[in-house]
Amino acid sequence: MSEAFLLGAAAALLWLAVVLVLLRLSKRSPALIVVLSAALVYLAALLASLALAQRVAFWPFSAAYGFLTLCVLMLFGALYKSVSLRMLGDLSLAVGHALPEQELLARYIEEDSFGRRVAILLKEGHALRTAEGLKLSPKGRRIAAGIYRLQQAFAIRASG
């Protein structure tokens, strides 16, 4: 069983190396790169284990790989999307580690983060820009309706 743990850990390390290379070479979405490569490396490692001469326990291997990659994915998600962490990073660059509060508001919410997220909605085809303003595409409406129902199921009143 400990061989399966080692194999899972080795596969997770291989995935991390693949991610570090792909993030530098590929122009695709970093989120897509890390998630898709995690799934592909897992499948490749499972297939490779079929060719091994000795028995590999599926559950310990999958548990070790899944746990290690998910820990890294959680950290990656925070680095990639967290507004709070970005504020800390930018403040650490500012003179005296300080910025006026209103400048922070304008920089992160109105100019940068907000505009970028609207651009994502447009790029992914979830929203359309018309003469009357932004509106949801049929695809965006379907996704929003699904998320709304999920929020209702878990009594989440609003996101953000």
Place this chain on the structure above:
Amino acid sequence: MIGHLDFTAGPAVVVALIAAALFPAVLAALSRLPRLRARNALQFLASSVIVVALWAIALCFPAMRASSVAELATSFMILASALIVYLEIWALLSRGYTLGLLLTLFRGEHPMSDAQLAASYRQGEGVGWIMRHRLGGLLSAGLVRRQGDGIVLTGTGAIIGILYRAAVAALALKITG
């Protein structure tokens, strides 16, 4: 067995899979308790504690006990992995910024200008809410402090900020936040 791949699952592994499958039901039930209403982080924490406790109790029964330390570790990692996946989904549903904009357009039911979308965000609280909310979190965690009209990093906040920039550079991320 397929080739040399052994799919045999011990009782502790089965217990972890059942506990992971139970989690959404526990969370859905707890989110309806009046005392936990609108406290998304607390709802998740309480649900996690209940499910982990049930998992630990179940493993104490002789029929479900792990046969080895390795099986116990496997069981733990399966449950922990499931909780991380749920946490990511829960964070997206309850804290997702882009998702919030999508839902604002959905609730609005008519086209909006960028300014109207910003003002209608989070049921009329506006996009400024997210800044106040995140800033409030940083202040209460002691990572930043107010100084006049400005926001200043504390020592811990500065260390995290520097580590964050180093990690972003190591991963070659061009856009974050």
